[in-house]
Amino acid sequence: MRLEQGRPSNRDGRLNKEMRVYDFLDKLGIVYHRVDHQAAMTMEACMEIDRTMDAAMCKNLLLCNRQCTDFYLLMLPGDKQFKTSVLSKQIGSSRLSFANGEYMEAYLDITPGSLSVLGLMNDKENRVQLLIDEELLAADFIGCHPCVNTSSLKLKTSDLINTVIPAMAHTPRYVCLTAEE
Numbered sequence: 001m002r003l004e005q006g007r008p009s010n011r012d013g014r015l016n017k018e019m020r021v022y023d024f025l026d027k028l029g030i031v032y033h034r035v036d037h038q039a040a041m042t043m044e045a046c047m048e049i050d051r052t053m054d055a056a057m058c059k060n061l062l063l064c065n066r067q068c069t070d071f072y073l074l075m076l077p078g079d080k081q082f083k084t085s086v087l088s089k090q091i092g093s094s095r096l097s098f099a100n101g102e103y104m105e106a107y108l109d110i111t112p113g114s115l116s117v118l119g120l121m122n123d124k125e126n127r128v129q130l131l132i133d134e135e136l137l138a139a140d141f142i143g144c145h146p147c148v149n150t151s152s153l154k155l156k157t158s159d160l161i162n163t164v165i166p167a168m169a170h171t172p173r174y175v176c177l178t179a180e181e
Contacts, residue, residue: 001052003154004034014148017109021118021146021153028167033154039113040149049143050078055154056139060115062104062128063087066095071103074175075117076133082177090175091131109147116145117160118153120168130165130172137161137174 007022008014025032035052050057057078064071070093076082084096101112107127108119120130136142142157155164165172 001035001037001049003052004036006032006034008034008036008151017122017147018151021121024118024121024167025153025155025164028163030155030159030164034146035152035154037150037152040145040152047078049152053141053143053152053154055141055143056136056157057143057152058117058136060117060144062099062108062115063096064099064103065093066097068099068103071099071107071128072096072131073108073115073117073120073128074131074133075136076177077135080133080135080177082133086177087131087175091129091173114145114147114149116147117165118144119147120165120170122147123168123170126170128170130170131175132172133177134174135177 011019035049037049040049058075059078061074062071063074088094088096104110104112104115107123109122110119120128137157139157141154142160143152143154146153
């Protein structure tokens with residue numbers, strides 16, 4: 001694995017949704033680095049990638065309420081555990097659970113294992129509310145997938161918060177996920 005700056009020079013074997021991410025970031029003038037790797041389906045698989053990128057690797061969870069009418073993309077540090085009861089209390093939504101992969105594909109054009117904040121660029125109807133654990137704001141860089149799990153990107157946290165997320169027409173809500181509350 002090698003850390004490369006910017007988009008891949010060759011798009012062979014790359015999905016359109018991945019290339020759209022690079023187009024989006026380039027249009028915004030965002031500097032980013034990329035690591036190509038085997039499919040990363042677990043946080044354990046992301047640990048080696050994290051070391052290569054030297055960035056805070058995020059755990060991304062798509063959650064929903066019991067009626068599957070409210071959806072939340074939760075970004076938290078990769079090694080952090082959370083309790084749904086703590087999050088539910090902070091956002092005023094009871095009975096949170098993991099959303100079905102069908103919703104991930106329908107709203108974010110992402111398949112399970114590839115969930116990323118960058119999928120919000122595909123959420124034109126703002127069906128998914130972004131939740132960010134405040135602890136991530138302390139990191140200089142954040143690692144995330146470009147809507148596929150065979151590459152990872154290293155972005156400046158400030159660029160993500162101040163430029164990328166607003167350009168996706170989403171407003172994050174910050175949460176503090178402590179062990180107990």
